[in-house]
Amino acid sequence: MEQARQKRPIRKVVIAGGGTAGWMVAAGLSKSLGRRLDIKLIESDEIGTVGVGEATIPTLMNFHHLMEIDEREFMAETMATFKLGISFENWRDVGLDYIHSFGTTGTDHWTAGFQHFWHKGRERGVAGDYGDYCLELKASLQSRFAHLPQNGMNYAYHMDAGRYARFLRKFSERFGVERVEGKIAEVRKDLISGDIRALRLDSGVELEGDLFIDCTGFRALLIGETMGVGYEDWSHWLFNDSAVALQTKSVGDAIPLTRSIGREAGWQWRIPLQHRVGNGLVYSSRYTDDEAALATLQANVEGEALTQPRVLRFKPGQRHQTWKGNCIAIGLASGFLEPIESTSIHLIQRGIIRLMQMFPSDGISQADIDEYNAQAQAEIHHIRDFIILHYKVTDRRDTPYWRDAAGMKVPASLQHRIDLFRETGRVFRVPNELFAENSWIQVMLGQGILPAQHHQTADLMGDEELAHFLGGISGAIDRTVAQLPSHQQYVQQYCAGTGW
Structure with a gap:
């Protein structure tokens, strides 16, 4: 049985595993606390990484901003392009497509979201497609892009994951991270506390640490095999493995x-x-x-x-705990949701930021562990529901896969959101969840849910006023998009000298 540990300052951090997760952790810790910590990262050239997380969402820019990473340098090193959203083709049904973009759509009223005014406009024959009122969506359809004043364009990146890990390695090493080549042969635990004491490599080198970060991927060598933390399987909702x-x-x-x-x-x-x-x-x-x-x-x-x-x-799901004892799992070791909405790197980033906010400089606290785990669980649950939505709400019945997906019973939290939107057109964002109202609306409309009603505020506009309101939004977007260069041209100029 594990005994209460003695609190001791955290000075030595050992990161088990490289790849995107390991080197993002190394970058975050070294940039923020590198002067106070001895940070070592164990990585083997013989062990490959998954390395297919090449699409991101806009939150990565927050991480880069915190790290003070130059965007041009990052894009040059990773051969990146810009991303305005995801095109879902054959999802609602074969031959039907829609886009989940990163932008906002229309203009909300304090009593009701824009979707209610758009819905009323459709009834009156004065509204176009829902996407006509989103700048990022219209720009993506015409393959146009540019940085706009006051961050007027929401975007993310497509990037080479292998190059990104190498880019972050160089970044981290500048702040004192030491990379240790080798395979982990043995994990040594303290027999009294149950904490990890050291990692022994196949070379015989032994690395002691106060805090261990498990970035060993699906194997979960530390959090799973050593610390014995179980895994919650979500394959009854997410069939892909x-x-x-x-x-x-x-x-x-x-x-x-x-x-x-x-x-x-x-x-x-x-x-x-x-x-x-x-x-x-x-x-x-x-x-x-x-x-x-x-x-x-x-x-x-x-x-x-x-x-x-x-x-x-892979097995979709999550660890019952992502922090146990002096071991924290980040990346695939902590759980996995398929890459349909490009959330894997976001979850790595959130794990790092959460760790920085609760970093146990003066010793590990069980209260911190409990709060970390509660936040991580709530966050991945919200993302899980959003991903399940894509499969549950579909008109496809052409194969057993799609028929079974449409017929499955989903989490009550998701079913409530679906019912609420279908019956009232309303969407409410859960505090601190990743996907905002407009993301839920775009996917639910795209997958075929048209609300049964709209908010009465939309009824206060006459036909002419509503047409003017909607036309003003779409017209301004069209004028802006017409002035944008092609995405290809813009990247060539922005990343001049990167091999184009």
Whole structure:
């Protein structure tokens, strides 16, 4: 049985594993606390990383801002392009597409969201598509982009994950992080407290630490195998447990959208970078096999293959605890949600920021552990519900995969949101959750839910006034988009000398 630990200052931090998670942790800790900490990161050249997290969401800019990372330098090093949203193709039904963009749509009234005015406008025949009132969505459709004054364009990035890890390694080493090459052969625990005492490498080198960060990926060597923290399986809601990935040469201009294309037993991603395209198929082994999945992917990629296909296995879900004792799991070791909304790097980033806010400089507190775990659990639950939404609310019935997804019973928290929007058109954001109201509205409308009613505030506008209100918004957006350069042209100029 674990005994109460003696509080002791945290001076030595050992990060087990590199890749995006490990080096983001190293960057965050070293930039903020590097002068006070001895930070070592264990990484083996022989152990590959998953490395397919190449699409991001706008929150990554917050991390870069905190790290004081120059955007041009980052984009040059990672061969990045800009991203304005995700194109969902064949999701509502075969042949029907929509975009979940990063922008806001229309103008809200304090009593009601813009969707109510748009709904009333549709009834009166004076409104266009919901996306006509979102700058980022309209710009993405025309493959245009530019930085606008006062951060007037919400965006994220497509990037080379391997290059990003190397970029962060150089960044971290400038602030004193020491990379130690080797494989972890043994995890040594303190027999009294149950905490991790040291990691022994296959070379015989032993690294002692006060705090250990588990970035060992799906293996979860520290938090799972050593600390014995169990895993909550969400595969009854999220059927996909496999992915096959490969890279291809670019055959056209890079667009500022991640493409997510629904297939018979999963979905295909297409992520355009400066120098290549990332491709993959996420699928469920219950509904198809590896050979069929690979055949589907190869039949639907463009350009010459640059890599051999790589099959990945995963289990959607979360650790019961992400912090136990003196071990904190960040990245895949803490849990996994499929990359449909590009949230993996966001969850890494949130884990790092949460760690910085609760860093146990003077010793580990159980109260901090409990609060950290509660926040991490609430955050991933909200994201889980948003991802399940894409599968539950669909008109597709063409394969067993889609029929079963539409027919599944979802978490009560998600069912309430669906019912609320379907019946009233209302969406309320849970405090501190990642996806704001407009994200939920775009996906629910895109997947086929049209609310049964709208807020009565929208009835106060006459036809002419409502048409003027809606037309003013869409007209201003159209004028702005018309002045934007092409995304390809803008990236070429912004990242001059990066290989274009």
